[in-house]
Amino acid sequence: MTRITIAKGDGIGPEIMDATLKILKAAGAQIEIDEIEVGEKVYLSGITSGIRNESWDIIRNNKVFLKAPITTPQGGGYKSLNVTTRKFLGLYANVRPCMSLHPFVSTKHPKMDVVIVRENEEDLYAGIEHQQTDEVVQCLKLISRPGCEKIVRYAFEYAKQYGRKKVTCMTKDNIMKQTDGLFREVFNDVAKDYPEIENEHWIVDIGSAKLADTPEDFEVIVTLNLYGDMISDIAAQITGSVGLAGSSNIGEECAMFEAIHGSAPMIAGQGIANPTGLLEGAILMLNHIGQSSVAQKIKNALLTTIEQGIHTADIYKENISKKKVGTIEFAEAVIQNLGKLPSTLTPVDFKNGAALVLPSYIKKPSKTKTLLGIDAFVHWNGIDPNEIAERLQKLDGGLLQLKMITNRGIKVWPEGFKETFCTDHWRCRFQSENQTDVPKEEILKLLRSAMENQIDIVKTENLYAFEGKPAFSLGQGQ
DSSP states (O other): OEEEEEEOOSTTHHHHHHHHHHHHHHHTOOEEEEEEOBSHHHHHTTOTTSBOHHHHHHHHHHOEEEEOOOOOOSSTTOOOHHHHHHHHTTOOEEEEEEEOOTTTSOOSOTTOEEEEEEEOSOBGGGOOEEEOSSSOEEEOOBOOHHHHHHHHHHHHHHHHHTTOOEEEEEEOTTTOTTHHHHHHHHHHHHHTTOTTSEEEEEEHHHHHHHHHHOGGGOSEEEEOHHHHHHHHHHHHHHHTOGGGOEEEEEOSSOEEEEESSOOOGGGTTSSOOOOHHHHHHHHHHHHHTTOHHHHHHHHHHHHHHHHTTEEOTTTOOTTTOSEEOOHHHHHHHHHHTTTOOOSSSOOOOOTTOSOOOOOOOOOOOOOOEEEEEEEEEEEOOOSOHHHHHHHHHTSOOTTEEEEEEEETTEEEETTOOTTSOOOSEEEEEEEETTOOOOOHHHHHHHHHHHHHTTOOEEEEEEEEEETTEEOSOOOBTO
16 A cells, blocks of 8 residues: 555646546555645745645655646746756656557547656756846756766666667757757767667757657657757647646656646636546556556556547547547546457556666766856946957956957857847956966956956856866857
């Protein structure tokens, strides 16, 4: 018997959770339930995280969380509970299986069967944003080697366990050579440990287009947080409906399972919502806690029900479906089909469906780190780069000399183009002539001189080399 935490959420959440739990009970799932309240009511009670402290204790104690969709109130000050939960509990892997149910659910891709493995904690979802000038705001994209290695290894282990033959990495490393470049570098390193599994890399824009066009060419896709968010929704939709997809969020200690769709308040209380997405999340949960035989029974009953043409309104088609049903009727039909196998759709076999156990990350030896200079970001309302360059060249930077100015990443000095549009945010790069290790006192000297000369530096980034290799981007056009 496994004790789990559930939250019925908002909108259609309570309806689809009740239907899902009814199916789990009928199938013989060995679970005990602790229910917590999260979402809109908690937000509006003044708790901006959407969850009470005592609820965290229950989730962490049980370690397994089945969550229905929630509503985040409009307006500032409310943080996404999904993002918060994933980060607080270290749920580094978001796993979304997306399989077509042709010909019973309308789709242009009848052979699609792909799993998206999305990094869940890093990237732009760190949510670190600042306004730095009147016209420019910044969002930091943070990528770590441990984060990359954990998610990439999870993707390969998933492929190995479920008999999938290929893992595809998607990044934008042709543009973001440091951040996305690190992800691809780690992918290439980890892939060497799995010679029996084919590996490939796609630039994310053309890779996403390829997925939308010929998804049958992919089996497991591993990618960064933002790309994974978009790709997984695209993949779910082209199978036939986002409402059919569930996902798991896996960490080293805890796991959360959910539908990928929202709370759909416009149809709440009407009894017409499709519980399949949350049920798919519950099936992933059962595999995770070692109840794969129950998961297999439910999944095959679900496939049989869909095959019989018993459909909720969101997927009902006159020329395909046989009977339009509501939430509870659909759940009852699934229960009636427990123990049956689909005849056209492929029955599932979850004998390998246990939770993946990955080796702990081993920290790599520290590299030799050399300080080469500084990027100083300046708030200046002028429009001529030569004017600000002239002022900056007069500063006392000791060993540091002005080498380049960019505006929104584009080199505007020296030898910039007059056609380049400039805003009030200037990256000013100072480096030593001989590229030697610069004492940090030289940076303090430069910043003090800038302050004395009323240069408004709003942000700085040290420029480092690791093992002699510069670890910062060039300016566009440099």
